[in-house]
Amino acid sequence: MTALRNHLCTMARYHAWATRKLLDEHVAQLPEADYRRDCGLFFKSLHGTLNHLLVGDALLWFPRLAEGVSPKIKLDMEAEPDRPRLRQRLLDAVAVWEPFVAHLSGERLAGELHYTTTQGVPTSLPYAATLAHALNHGTHHRGQITAALTMMGHPSPEIDLVWMLQAERRQQEQQQA
Template sequence: MDARAHFLQLARYNVWATRRLVEALAEVSESDYRKDLGLFFKSIHGTLNHLLVGEHMLWYPRFARGVSPKVELNAEVEPDRDRLGQALKGGAANWLPLIESWPAERFNGALNYTNMRGQAMSLPFAATLAHVFNHGTHHRGQVTAALTALGQPCPELDLVYLLQEESKA
């Protein structure tokens, strides 16, 4: 599999897993959703805000425009639960056309951007893009662990389930 196909697959997985997680969270009470559950960003709400900041407000602009907006990793950028879910789903979908727009050789290059402190950075492009999708998987895993601890049903988010769905289509 070539790099573009691989990252498009990861981007589709990101859309699929984000949608499934947001749907599963609809059944969680407001108090449980905002409760400090011992996660790195405390609550489910805090963790989802961190995903919005990291994936869509920092890394997406870095890959799309080479810049980093100034926003804290633990910022509550969207206090409304429903709007946060919509922003996460919409943000996940934005990666697909961006990845499709890159020529094949782009994946072998460097990602040049300015970090939040204004410093010029250069990282391996493909490895850093892999970080973005791995980061989302990591934090979705934290949220599913919180769901389990709360006694809530937990969605299956393994990549293999998306692959099975796609193979049937």
């Protein structure tokens, strides 16, 4: 289980890194009109998509995985209308994953997650695979945001996992020098 836990910790670290990089280096510079513009995403705007990420991370998957509760929420709800507060809540939401994953037991990772879907259907899924989904969910929507930024003529974020791994390697090498 150590290899699986290490991999999931890497994915949690990546989730936080990519979210911070996207928000601070790209979304922060956007004019309000572009930020709120309906650009054809599933949740319409960048704001809507970021709200969905907050709902998924903080209000749905973390409570399911960490607390064993099944919140009754809508996936398209606007959890935070205020842009600066949404940014902070997103950063807070992604920051809890790595410490949480690092302390999961092998037994829990090998077990099942029992929860009720947002449609009210009781469900059981493999815990580790469902945790991987929760951590990877942001990748999908950050990709949508990246495409929307590019379509609007803004620079495309370089937020692939390998970029984080390379930055970490450089940092390790600098600390050893």
